[in-house]
Amino acid sequence: MLDLLQYRETLQKNTFFKGISREELAEIISCLEPQVTCYLKNKVVLQAGDPLPGIGIVLTGKLVISKVTASGDRTIIGQLYPSDTFGEVAALSESKQAPATVTAEIASEVLFFAPRKLTSSDTIQCSGYSKFVSNTIKLMANKAFVLNKKIDYLIIKSMRGKICAYLLDVAKKNGNTFTIPFNRNALADYLNVSRPSMSRELSKMQEEGLIRYQGNEIELLQIDKMEW
Protein backbone atom coordinates (compact mmCIF):
# COMPACT_ATOMS: atom_id res chain seq x y z
CA MET A 1 0.00 0.00 0.00
CA LEU A 2 1.06 3.51 -0.71
CA ASP A 3 2.34 5.66 2.04
CA LEU A 4 -0.45 8.18 2.27
CA LEU A 5 0.06 9.05 5.91
CA GLN A 6 1.48 12.43 5.04
CA TYR A 7 -1.73 13.29 3.21
CA ARG A 8 -4.12 12.04 5.86
CA GLU A 9 -5.27 15.49 6.90
CA THR A 10 -5.94 16.48 3.32
CA LEU A 11 -7.85 13.30 2.66
CA GLN A 12 -9.96 13.69 5.75
CA LYS A 13 -11.17 17.02 4.45
CA ASN A 14 -12.28 15.41 1.19
CA THR A 15 -16.03 15.10 0.86
CA PHE A 16 -15.85 11.35 0.24
CA PHE A 17 -14.42 10.90 3.71
CA LYS A 18 -16.27 13.46 5.82
CA GLY A 19 -17.11 12.08 9.23
CA ILE A 20 -15.17 8.91 8.68
CA SER A 21 -12.75 7.90 11.43
CA ARG A 22 -9.04 7.61 10.93
CA GLU A 23 -9.12 3.83 11.02
CA GLU A 24 -12.04 3.54 8.63
CA LEU A 25 -10.36 5.98 6.28
CA ALA A 26 -7.21 3.89 6.14
CA GLU A 27 -9.27 0.79 5.45
CA ILE A 28 -11.34 2.38 2.69
CA ILE A 29 -8.34 4.01 1.07
CA SER A 30 -6.50 0.75 0.85
CA CYS A 31 -9.53 -0.85 -0.82
CA LEU A 32 -9.58 1.90 -3.41
CA GLU A 33 -6.04 0.99 -4.47
CA PRO A 34 -5.10 4.56 -5.28
CA GLN A 35 -2.18 5.82 -7.32
CA VAL A 36 -0.48 9.14 -6.81
CA THR A 37 0.66 11.09 -9.86
CA CYS A 38 2.66 14.30 -10.01
CA TYR A 39 2.10 17.02 -12.54
CA LEU A 40 4.41 19.89 -13.37
CA LYS A 41 3.15 23.41 -13.87
CA ASN A 42 0.84 23.80 -16.90
CA LYS A 43 0.65 20.07 -17.56
CA VAL A 44 -2.67 18.63 -18.64
CA VAL A 45 -4.10 16.25 -16.06
CA LEU A 46 -7.01 15.14 -18.15
CA GLN A 47 -8.36 16.23 -21.49
CA ALA A 48 -12.02 16.86 -22.29
CA GLY A 49 -13.38 14.05 -24.41
CA ASP A 50 -10.77 11.53 -23.34
CA PRO A 51 -11.75 8.42 -21.43
CA LEU A 52 -11.39 9.06 -17.75
CA PRO A 53 -8.21 7.87 -16.02
CA GLY A 54 -10.10 7.67 -12.74
CA ILE A 55 -11.53 9.73 -9.96
CA GLY A 56 -9.02 12.29 -8.74
CA ILE A 57 -8.40 13.89 -5.38
CA VAL A 58 -6.02 16.82 -5.20
CA LEU A 59 -3.30 16.27 -2.60
CA THR A 60 -1.11 19.31 -3.18
CA GLY A 61 -0.96 22.20 -5.61
CA LYS A 62 -3.74 23.79 -7.59
CA LEU A 63 -5.62 22.67 -10.68
CA VAL A 64 -7.96 24.45 -13.08
CA ILE A 65 -11.04 22.99 -14.72
CA SER A 66 -11.74 24.52 -18.10
CA LYS A 67 -13.63 23.95 -21.29
CA VAL A 68 -12.58 24.87 -24.77
CA THR A 69 -15.11 25.24 -27.56
CA ALA A 70 -14.47 23.93 -31.04
CA SER A 71 -13.80 27.49 -32.16
CA GLY A 72 -11.19 28.02 -29.50
CA ASP A 73 -13.06 29.98 -26.84
CA ARG A 74 -11.81 28.97 -23.43
CA THR A 75 -13.73 29.24 -20.21
CA ILE A 76 -12.82 28.38 -16.67
CA ILE A 77 -15.31 26.22 -14.82
CA GLY A 78 -13.59 26.20 -11.49
CA GLN A 79 -10.43 25.74 -9.47
CA LEU A 80 -9.35 22.72 -7.49
CA TYR A 81 -7.40 22.93 -4.24
CA PRO A 82 -6.04 20.18 -1.99
CA SER A 83 -8.80 17.82 -0.82
CA ASP A 84 -11.04 18.69 -3.79
CA THR A 85 -12.39 15.93 -6.01
CA PHE A 86 -12.76 15.84 -9.78
CA GLY A 87 -13.81 13.37 -12.43
CA GLU A 88 -16.50 11.85 -10.27
CA VAL A 89 -19.34 13.02 -12.49
CA ALA A 90 -17.94 11.47 -15.64
CA ALA A 91 -16.94 8.35 -13.73
CA LEU A 92 -20.38 7.76 -12.30
CA SER A 93 -22.57 8.93 -15.13
CA GLU A 94 -23.32 6.83 -18.15
CA SER A 95 -20.88 8.69 -20.37
CA LYS A 96 -17.37 7.82 -19.35
CA GLN A 97 -15.89 10.83 -21.11
CA ALA A 98 -14.40 13.79 -19.32
CA PRO A 99 -16.66 16.80 -19.89
CA ALA A 100 -13.85 19.28 -19.25
CA THR A 101 -10.10 19.66 -19.23
CA VAL A 102 -8.11 19.74 -16.00
CA THR A 103 -4.71 21.42 -15.92
CA ALA A 104 -2.12 21.90 -13.21
CA GLU A 105 -1.79 25.61 -12.55
CA ILE A 106 1.20 24.92 -10.35
CA ALA A 107 3.08 21.70 -9.68
CA SER A 108 0.57 19.35 -8.09
CA GLU A 109 0.05 15.85 -6.78
CA VAL A 110 -3.14 13.97 -7.48
CA LEU A 111 -4.48 10.73 -6.09
CA PHE A 112 -6.42 8.61 -8.56
CA PHE A 113 -8.55 5.55 -8.08
CA ALA A 114 -10.68 3.50 -10.45
CA PRO A 115 -14.42 4.24 -10.30
CA ARG A 116 -15.28 0.57 -10.04
CA LYS A 117 -13.41 0.43 -6.74
CA LEU A 118 -16.21 2.53 -5.28
CA THR A 119 -18.47 -0.48 -5.39
CA SER A 120 -16.01 -3.35 -5.28
CA SER A 121 -16.83 -6.10 -2.80
CA ASP A 122 -13.77 -5.20 -0.72
CA THR A 123 -14.82 -1.61 -0.40
CA ILE A 124 -18.42 -2.44 0.44
CA GLN A 125 -17.32 -4.44 3.43
CA CYS A 126 -15.41 -1.56 4.99
CA SER A 127 -16.97 -0.38 8.21
CA GLY A 128 -17.41 3.23 7.17
CA TYR A 129 -19.04 2.31 3.90
CA SER A 130 -22.57 3.58 4.42
CA LYS A 131 -21.22 6.95 5.45
CA PHE A 132 -18.99 6.83 2.42
CA VAL A 133 -21.97 6.26 0.15
CA SER A 134 -24.01 9.13 1.52
CA ASN A 135 -20.92 11.30 1.17
CA THR A 136 -20.66 10.30 -2.45
CA ILE A 137 -24.22 11.41 -3.04
CA LYS A 138 -23.56 14.71 -1.33
CA LEU A 139 -20.45 15.18 -3.42
CA MET A 140 -22.36 14.75 -6.64
CA ALA A 141 -25.12 17.05 -5.48
CA ASN A 142 -22.63 19.75 -4.64
CA LYS A 143 -20.98 19.40 -8.01
CA ALA A 144 -24.33 19.85 -9.70
CA PHE A 145 -24.82 22.85 -7.49
CA VAL A 146 -21.57 24.44 -8.62
CA LEU A 147 -22.54 23.87 -12.22
CA ASN A 148 -25.87 25.54 -11.55
CA LYS A 149 -24.06 28.53 -10.17
CA LYS A 150 -21.86 28.67 -13.21
CA ILE A 151 -24.95 28.65 -15.39
CA ASP A 152 -26.34 31.54 -13.39
CA TYR A 153 -23.38 33.66 -14.43
CA LEU A 154 -23.44 32.52 -18.01
CA ILE A 155 -27.06 33.34 -18.71
CA ILE A 156 -26.67 36.95 -17.64
CA LYS A 157 -26.24 38.89 -20.83
CA SER A 158 -24.75 42.21 -19.78
CA MET A 159 -21.16 42.68 -18.70
CA ARG A 160 -22.21 44.74 -15.70
CA GLY A 161 -24.67 42.07 -14.66
CA LYS A 162 -22.12 39.28 -14.80
CA ILE A 163 -19.56 41.19 -12.81
CA CYS A 164 -22.08 42.19 -10.18
CA ALA A 165 -23.48 38.69 -9.84
CA TYR A 166 -20.01 37.27 -9.34
CA LEU A 167 -18.83 39.92 -6.89
CA LEU A 168 -22.01 39.68 -4.85
CA ASP A 169 -21.60 35.92 -4.55
CA VAL A 170 -18.05 36.29 -3.32
CA ALA A 171 -19.14 39.02 -0.92
CA LYS A 172 -21.86 36.77 0.46
CA LYS A 173 -19.16 34.37 1.58
CA ASN A 174 -16.35 36.70 2.55
CA GLY A 175 -17.82 40.09 3.40
CA ASN A 176 -17.58 43.30 1.44
CA THR A 177 -13.80 43.32 1.13
CA PHE A 178 -12.11 40.30 -0.34
CA THR A 179 -9.42 38.96 -2.60
CA ILE A 180 -10.64 37.12 -5.65
CA PRO A 181 -8.86 33.91 -6.67
CA PHE A 182 -8.51 34.98 -10.31
CA ASN A 183 -6.33 37.41 -12.14
CA ARG A 184 -8.06 39.51 -14.79
CA ASN A 185 -7.46 37.07 -17.56
CA ALA A 186 -8.82 34.14 -15.61
CA LEU A 187 -11.81 36.09 -14.33
CA ALA A 188 -12.68 37.08 -17.88
CA ASP A 189 -12.47 33.42 -18.84
CA TYR A 190 -14.60 32.44 -15.89
CA LEU A 191 -17.32 34.93 -16.82
CA ASN A 192 -16.86 34.07 -20.50
CA VAL A 193 -16.14 37.62 -21.64
CA SER A 194 -13.15 39.38 -23.15
CA ARG A 195 -10.57 40.80 -20.78
CA PRO A 196 -10.44 44.34 -22.18
CA SER A 197 -14.21 44.67 -22.10
CA MET A 198 -14.27 43.48 -18.53
CA SER A 199 -11.51 45.85 -17.53
CA ARG A 200 -13.40 48.70 -19.14
CA GLU A 201 -16.49 47.89 -17.13
CA LEU A 202 -14.58 47.46 -13.87
CA SER A 203 -13.08 50.90 -14.40
CA LYS A 204 -16.49 52.39 -14.99
CA MET A 205 -17.82 50.79 -11.86
CA GLN A 206 -14.95 52.23 -9.88
CA GLU A 207 -15.57 55.68 -11.36
CA GLU A 208 -19.22 55.42 -10.43
CA GLY A 209 -18.23 54.60 -6.88
CA LEU A 210 -19.73 51.14 -6.85
CA ILE A 211 -16.49 49.35 -6.10
CA ARG A 212 -12.87 50.04 -5.28
CA TYR A 213 -10.08 47.71 -6.25
CA GLN A 214 -6.38 47.25 -6.39
CA GLY A 215 -5.16 44.12 -8.07
CA ASN A 216 -7.26 41.23 -6.84
CA GLU A 217 -8.43 43.00 -3.71
CA ILE A 218 -11.91 44.32 -4.20
CA GLU A 219 -14.20 46.29 -1.94
CA LEU A 220 -17.89 46.66 -2.63
CA LEU A 221 -19.05 50.15 -1.76
CA GLN A 222 -22.70 50.24 -2.81
CA ILE A 223 -24.13 46.77 -2.72
CA ASP A 224 -27.69 47.96 -3.18
CA LYS A 225 -26.82 49.43 -6.56
CA MET A 226 -25.28 46.17 -7.68
CA GLU A 227 -28.38 44.03 -7.27
CA TRP A 228 -30.20 43.96 -10.52
Next chain:
Amino acid sequence: MLDLLQYRETLQKNTFFKGISREELAEIISCLEPQVTCYLKNKVVLQAGDPLPGIGIVLTGKLVISKVTASGDRTIIGQLYPSDTFGEVAALSESKQAPATVTAEIASEVLFFAPRKLTSSDTIQCSGYSKFVSNTIKLMANKAFVLNKKIDYLIIKSMRGKICAYLLDVAKKNGNTFTIPFNRNALADYLNVSRPSMSRELSKMQEEGLIRYQGNEIELLQIDKMEW
Protein backbone atom coordinates in the same frame (compact mmCIF):
# COMPACT_ATOMS: atom_id res chain seq x y z
CA MET B 1 -51.02 4.02 0.86
CA LEU B 2 -51.75 5.84 -2.32
CA ASP B 3 -53.00 3.97 -5.27
CA LEU B 4 -50.01 4.26 -7.57
CA LEU B 5 -50.67 1.09 -9.50
CA GLN B 6 -51.73 3.02 -12.55
CA TYR B 7 -48.36 4.74 -12.62
CA ARG B 8 -46.26 1.66 -12.08
CA GLU B 9 -44.88 1.58 -15.58
CA THR B 10 -43.92 5.22 -15.43
CA LEU B 11 -42.23 4.75 -12.08
CA GLN B 12 -40.29 1.73 -13.25
CA LYS B 13 -38.74 3.87 -15.94
CA ASN B 14 -37.56 6.39 -13.37
CA THR B 15 -33.83 6.28 -12.73
CA PHE B 16 -34.31 5.79 -8.99
CA PHE B 17 -35.98 2.48 -9.69
CA LYS B 18 -34.06 1.06 -12.64
CA GLY B 19 -33.54 -2.64 -12.30
CA ILE B 20 -35.73 -2.91 -9.24
CA SER B 21 -38.38 -5.59 -9.27
CA ARG B 22 -42.08 -4.90 -9.08
CA GLU B 23 -42.33 -6.10 -5.49
CA GLU B 24 -39.30 -4.17 -4.31
CA LEU B 25 -40.61 -1.07 -6.04
CA ALA B 26 -43.91 -1.26 -4.21
CA GLU B 27 -42.08 -1.70 -0.93
CA ILE B 28 -39.73 1.22 -1.45
CA ILE B 29 -42.47 3.50 -2.72
CA SER B 30 -44.55 2.90 0.35
CA CYS B 31 -41.56 3.76 2.55
CA LEU B 32 -41.12 7.04 0.71
CA GLU B 33 -44.66 8.08 1.67
CA PRO B 34 -45.23 9.98 -1.55
CA GLN B 35 -47.89 12.53 -2.33
CA VAL B 36 -49.32 13.19 -5.76
CA THR B 37 -50.09 16.76 -6.76
CA CYS B 38 -51.80 18.00 -9.90
CA TYR B 39 -50.84 21.18 -11.71
CA LEU B 40 -52.85 23.02 -14.31
CA LYS B 41 -51.27 24.40 -17.44
CA ASN B 42 -48.75 27.19 -16.78
CA LYS B 43 -48.83 26.71 -13.01
CA VAL B 44 -45.58 27.04 -11.10
CA VAL B 45 -44.53 23.77 -9.52
CA LEU B 46 -41.59 25.18 -7.66
CA GLN B 47 -39.96 28.55 -7.60
CA ALA B 48 -36.21 29.18 -7.75
CA GLY B 49 -34.96 30.27 -4.35
CA ASP B 50 -37.84 28.74 -2.45
CA PRO B 51 -37.25 25.93 0.02
CA LEU B 52 -37.79 22.64 -1.69
CA PRO B 53 -41.17 20.93 -1.32
CA GLY B 54 -39.52 17.57 -1.97
CA ILE B 55 -38.09 15.40 -4.67
CA GLY B 56 -40.45 15.21 -7.62
CA ILE B 57 -41.13 12.54 -10.20
CA VAL B 58 -43.26 13.43 -13.19
CA LEU B 59 -46.18 11.01 -13.61
CA THR B 60 -48.06 12.65 -16.47
CA GLY B 61 -47.80 15.84 -18.51
CA LYS B 62 -44.77 17.95 -19.27
CA LEU B 63 -42.81 20.40 -17.14
CA VAL B 64 -40.19 23.00 -17.98
CA ILE B 65 -37.14 23.87 -15.89
CA SER B 66 -36.09 27.47 -16.31
CA LYS B 67 -34.06 30.18 -14.69
CA VAL B 68 -34.81 33.88 -14.60
CA THR B 69 -32.10 36.42 -13.95
CA ALA B 70 -32.66 39.40 -11.70
CA SER B 71 -32.92 41.57 -14.81
CA GLY B 72 -35.64 39.41 -16.30
CA ASP B 73 -33.74 37.30 -18.82
CA ARG B 74 -35.29 33.87 -18.96
CA THR B 75 -33.60 30.70 -20.03
CA ILE B 76 -34.80 27.15 -20.33
CA ILE B 77 -32.62 24.53 -18.67
CA GLY B 78 -34.56 21.50 -19.75
CA GLN B 79 -37.84 19.73 -20.14
CA LEU B 80 -39.30 17.06 -17.91
CA TYR B 81 -41.43 14.18 -19.20
CA PRO B 82 -43.16 11.35 -17.35
CA SER B 83 -40.68 9.32 -15.28
CA ASP B 84 -38.19 12.20 -15.08
CA THR B 85 -36.96 13.39 -11.70
CA PHE B 86 -36.36 16.92 -10.46
CA GLY B 87 -35.37 18.63 -7.24
CA GLU B 88 -32.95 15.88 -6.28
CA VAL B 89 -29.89 18.09 -6.54
CA ALA B 90 -31.21 20.76 -4.24
CA ALA B 91 -32.59 18.13 -1.89
CA LEU B 92 -29.32 16.29 -1.53
CA SER B 93 -26.85 19.16 -1.64
CA GLU B 94 -26.11 21.36 1.30
CA SER B 95 -28.21 24.24 0.05
CA LYS B 96 -31.84 23.33 0.33
CA GLN B 97 -32.93 25.98 -2.12
CA ALA B 98 -34.29 25.27 -5.55
CA PRO B 99 -31.74 26.49 -8.13
CA ALA B 100 -34.38 26.85 -10.84
CA THR B 101 -38.07 27.25 -11.43
CA VAL B 102 -40.24 24.39 -12.61
CA THR B 103 -43.48 25.10 -14.44
CA ALA B 104 -46.20 22.88 -15.88
CA GLU B 105 -46.26 23.37 -19.63
CA ILE B 106 -49.43 21.33 -19.82
CA ALA B 107 -51.61 19.92 -17.07
CA SER B 108 -49.42 17.49 -15.14
CA GLU B 109 -49.28 15.16 -12.19
CA VAL B 110 -46.21 15.00 -9.98
CA LEU B 111 -45.26 12.60 -7.23
CA PHE B 112 -43.35 14.17 -4.33
CA PHE B 113 -41.54 12.63 -1.43
CA ALA B 114 -39.46 14.12 1.36
CA PRO B 115 -35.68 13.85 0.84
CA ARG B 116 -35.16 12.46 4.33
CA LYS B 117 -37.23 9.45 3.33
CA LEU B 118 -34.36 8.42 1.09
CA THR B 119 -32.38 7.46 4.14
CA SER B 120 -35.07 6.71 6.69
CA SER B 121 -34.66 3.48 8.61
CA ASP B 122 -37.76 2.03 6.94
CA THR B 123 -36.41 2.68 3.49
CA ILE B 124 -32.96 1.32 4.26
CA GLN B 125 -34.43 -2.03 5.20
CA CYS B 126 -36.17 -2.47 1.87
CA SER B 127 -34.72 -5.34 -0.11
CA GLY B 128 -33.90 -3.32 -3.22
CA TYR B 129 -32.15 -0.62 -1.26
CA SER B 130 -28.56 -1.05 -2.39
CA LYS B 131 -29.66 -0.93 -6.01
CA PHE B 132 -31.71 2.11 -5.12
CA VAL B 133 -28.65 3.85 -3.71
CA SER B 134 -26.47 3.22 -6.71
CA ASN B 135 -29.32 4.44 -8.88
CA THR B 136 -29.44 7.62 -6.86
CA ILE B 137 -25.77 8.20 -7.51
CA LYS B 138 -26.26 7.60 -11.21
CA LEU B 139 -29.18 9.99 -11.21
CA MET B 140 -27.10 12.77 -9.72
CA ALA B 141 -24.24 12.11 -12.09
CA ASN B 142 -26.53 12.30 -15.08
CA LYS B 143 -27.99 15.55 -13.83
CA ALA B 144 -24.53 17.01 -13.55
CA PHE B 145 -23.91 15.73 -17.03
CA VAL B 146 -26.94 17.55 -18.41
CA LEU B 147 -25.79 20.74 -16.74
CA ASN B 148 -22.39 20.31 -18.32
CA LYS B 149 -24.04 20.00 -21.69
CA LYS B 150 -26.01 23.15 -21.05
CA ILE B 151 -22.79 24.95 -20.20
CA ASP B 152 -21.30 23.75 -23.46
CA TYR B 153 -24.00 25.61 -25.36
CA LEU B 154 -23.80 28.69 -23.20
CA ILE B 155 -20.08 29.28 -23.54
CA ILE B 156 -20.24 29.34 -27.32
CA LYS B 157 -20.29 32.97 -28.26
CA SER B 158 -21.56 33.08 -31.82
CA MET B 159 -25.17 32.51 -32.82
CA ARG B 160 -24.16 30.16 -35.60
CA GLY B 161 -22.02 28.16 -33.23
CA LYS B 162 -24.77 27.73 -30.68
CA ILE B 163 -27.30 26.62 -33.24
CA CYS B 164 -24.91 24.17 -34.84
CA ALA B 165 -23.85 22.69 -31.51
CA TYR B 166 -27.44 22.13 -30.53
CA LEU B 167 -28.57 20.68 -33.85
CA LEU B 168 -25.58 18.37 -34.03
CA ASP B 169 -26.32 17.03 -30.56
CA VAL B 170 -29.90 16.31 -31.50
CA ALA B 171 -28.77 14.71 -34.75
CA LYS B 172 -26.37 12.49 -32.86
CA LYS B 173 -29.33 10.97 -31.07
CA ASN B 174 -32.00 11.01 -33.75
CA GLY B 175 -30.32 11.06 -37.13
CA ASN B 176 -30.14 13.87 -39.63
CA THR B 177 -33.86 14.54 -39.79
CA PHE B 178 -35.70 15.20 -36.58
CA THR B 179 -38.33 17.23 -34.79
CA ILE B 180 -37.03 19.46 -32.07
CA PRO B 181 -38.99 19.66 -28.81
CA PHE B 182 -38.98 23.46 -28.75
CA ASN B 183 -40.82 26.13 -30.65
CA ARG B 184 -38.71 29.09 -31.76
CA ASN B 185 -39.31 31.08 -28.63
CA ALA B 186 -38.35 28.21 -26.34
CA LEU B 187 -35.31 27.31 -28.41
CA ALA B 188 -34.12 30.89 -28.25
CA ASP B 189 -34.57 30.76 -24.48
CA TYR B 190 -32.75 27.47 -24.32
CA LEU B 191 -29.78 28.84 -26.23
CA ASN B 192 -30.05 32.11 -24.35
CA VAL B 193 -30.36 34.31 -27.43
CA SER B 194 -33.07 36.54 -28.82
CA ARG B 195 -35.67 34.93 -31.02
CA PRO B 196 -35.44 37.31 -34.00
CA SER B 197 -31.67 37.00 -34.12
CA MET B 198 -31.94 33.24 -34.04
CA SER B 199 -34.59 33.24 -36.76
CA ARG B 200 -32.35 35.43 -38.87
CA GLU B 201 -29.48 32.98 -38.53
CA LEU B 202 -31.65 29.94 -39.20
CA SER B 203 -32.82 31.59 -42.41
CA LYS B 204 -29.25 32.27 -43.44
CA MET B 205 -28.29 28.69 -42.77
CA GLN B 206 -31.17 27.51 -44.90
CA GLU B 207 -30.15 29.85 -47.71
CA GLU B 208 -26.62 28.55 -47.53
CA GLY B 209 -27.95 25.04 -47.87
CA LEU B 210 -26.75 23.84 -44.48
CA ILE B 211 -30.17 22.90 -43.20
CA ARG B 212 -33.76 22.70 -44.31
CA TYR B 213 -36.66 23.19 -41.97
CA GLN B 214 -40.38 23.55 -41.72
CA GLY B 215 -41.73 24.33 -38.31
CA ASN B 216 -39.98 22.11 -35.80
CA GLU B 217 -38.88 19.55 -38.34
CA ILE B 218 -35.29 20.08 -39.25
CA GLU B 219 -33.00 18.30 -41.66
CA LEU B 220 -29.24 18.70 -41.60
CA LEU B 221 -27.86 18.78 -45.11
CA GLN B 222 -24.16 19.47 -44.66
CA ILE B 223 -23.03 18.21 -41.29
CA ASP B 224 -19.36 18.68 -42.09
CA LYS B 225 -19.86 22.41 -42.52
CA MET B 226 -21.58 22.66 -39.17
CA GLU B 227 -18.73 21.35 -37.08
CA TRP B 228 -16.67 24.25 -35.91
Next chain:
DNA sequence: AGAAATCGGTAGCTGAGGATACAGATTGAG
Protein backbone atom coordinates in the same frame (compact mmCIF):
# COMPACT_ATOMS: atom_id res chain seq x y z
C1' DA C 1 21.24 43.40 -13.39
C1' DG C 2 19.18 42.96 -17.74
C1' DA C 3 16.14 40.65 -20.85
C1' DA C 4 11.82 38.50 -21.46
C1' DA C 5 7.40 37.42 -20.23
C1' DT C 6 3.23 38.39 -17.88
C1' DC C 7 -0.23 41.43 -16.37
C1' DG C 8 -3.55 45.20 -16.30
C1' DG C 9 -5.56 49.49 -18.15
C1' DT C 10 -6.93 52.20 -22.12
C1' DA C 11 -8.38 53.55 -26.83
C1' DG C 12 -10.56 53.14 -31.36
C1' DC C 13 -12.99 50.59 -34.46
C1' DT C 14 -16.36 47.35 -35.83
C1' DG C 15 -19.87 44.10 -36.21
C1' DA C 16 -22.85 40.70 -34.21
C1' DG C 17 -26.84 40.42 -32.21
C1' DG C 18 -30.48 42.67 -29.13
C1' DA C 19 -34.73 45.36 -29.25
C1' DT C 20 -38.70 46.78 -31.42
C1' DA C 21 -42.12 46.68 -34.68
C1' DC C 22 -44.92 44.61 -38.04
C1' DA C 23 -47.18 41.28 -41.13
C1' DG C 24 -48.89 36.88 -42.50
C1' DA C 25 -50.07 32.23 -40.89
C1' DT C 26 -51.94 29.25 -37.62
C1' DT C 27 -54.39 27.99 -33.65
C1' DG C 28 -57.80 28.38 -30.23
C1' DA C 29 -61.77 30.16 -27.74
C1' DG C 30 -66.41 31.65 -27.40
Next chain:
DNA sequence: CTCAATCTGTATCCTCAGCTACCGATTTCT
Protein backbone atom coordinates in the same frame (compact mmCIF):
# COMPACT_ATOMS: atom_id res chain seq x y z
C1' DC D 1 -67.79 31.83 -37.84
C1' DT D 2 -65.29 35.52 -35.82
C1' DC D 3 -62.16 37.57 -32.97
C1' DA D 4 -58.17 37.06 -30.18
C1' DA D 5 -53.99 35.09 -29.21
C1' DT D 6 -49.90 32.82 -30.53
C1' DC D 7 -46.25 31.82 -33.58
C1' DT D 8 -42.77 32.78 -37.06
C1' DG D 9 -40.17 35.42 -40.32
C1' DT D 10 -38.34 39.84 -41.57
C1' DA D 11 -36.60 44.71 -41.58
C1' DT D 12 -34.53 48.61 -39.25
C1' DC D 13 -31.97 50.64 -35.92
C1' DC D 14 -28.42 50.98 -32.63
C1' DT D 15 -25.86 49.55 -28.69
C1' DC D 16 -22.77 46.77 -26.28
C1' DA D 17 -18.97 44.25 -26.13
C1' DG D 18 -15.33 41.88 -28.92
C1' DC D 19 -10.92 42.57 -31.12
C1' DT D 20 -6.50 44.53 -31.83
C1' DA D 21 -3.03 47.29 -30.51
C1' DC D 22 -0.20 49.65 -27.33
C1' DC D 23 1.89 51.21 -23.03
C1' DG D 24 3.54 51.10 -18.51
C1' DA D 25 4.19 48.23 -14.43
C1' DT D 26 5.44 44.11 -12.36
C1' DT D 27 7.35 39.61 -12.17
C1' DT D 28 10.33 35.93 -13.62
C1' DC D 29 14.21 33.88 -15.52
C1' DT D 30 19.04 33.41 -16.34
